[in-house]
Amino acid sequence: MFAWLAHVWSAFLALVGNANPVLLFLAVAFLPLLGFPASPLLIAIGIRLGTATGMVFVGAAYLINFSAGYWLARSWFRAPLGRWLERRGQSIPKVAAADETQFILLLRITPGTPLFMQTYALGFAQVNFIRYLILSMLIQMFYVFAFLSFGQSLNHNATWHIILTVALLIGLALAVNLLRRWLANRRSGVQKP
Numbered sequence: 001m002f003a004w005l006a007h008v009w010s011a012f013l014a015l016v017g018n019a020n021p022v023l024l025f026l027a028v029a030f031l032p033l034l035g036f037p038a039s040p041l042l043i044a045i046g047i048r049l050g051t052a053t054g055m056v057f058v059g060a061a062y063l064i065n066f067s068a069g070y071w072l073a074r075s076w077f078r079a080p081l082g083r084w085l086e087r088r089g090q091s092i093p094k095v096a097a098a099d100e101t102q103f104i105l106l107l108r109i110t111p112g113t114p115l116f117m118q119t120y121a122l123g124f125a126q127v128n129f130i131r132y133l134i135l136s137m138l139i140q141m142f143y144v145f146a147f148l149s150f151g152q153s154l155n156h157n158a159t160w161h162i163i164l165t166v167a168l169l170i171g172l173a174l175a176v177n178l179l180r181r182w183l184a185n186r187r188s189g190v191q192k193p
Helices: 002-017 021-034 038-049 051-076 078-087 097-109 115-124 129-156 159-191
Strands: none
Touching (some): 021 038, 021 051, 021 115, 038 129, 051 078, 051 115, 078 115, 097 115, 115 129
């Protein structure tokens, strides 16, 4: 049983290790816009390119992804969504300029929300593009680093590195949860007076 799993794992590492970097770049830039989860792609890039090179690689792909998703949601997808909501007696919410930073941060750090939903929601809300892009990149690159490190550690079969990377992912999740609570408390504190 374990020999079969080891063989499958070796075949997977060989496949990803020989993957064309251009195809990986295009996958990261465009597949998440279609709802494909980003984390397996990040792990694959960590296996193929390592953490340092992967950070630059994914950073460039995410610039394309975040820009395209934002403008698709803000222009092409906004009118059909608006009509759909209007038929149900609702409308697309508008975020006040003073609340944009908090809204972007809360949406980007909320665990479990798929990347494409975050991107489209921020485009629908028509937040400031530059603020959106800067905050999105800063926040997401922490996740990128963790998943690339995990992928690189899988490639090297270094048990201590895998354990350290899993601890990093857990620490990142805890830090995100604390930041999310702080932002939510700050937001409710601002609205009370």
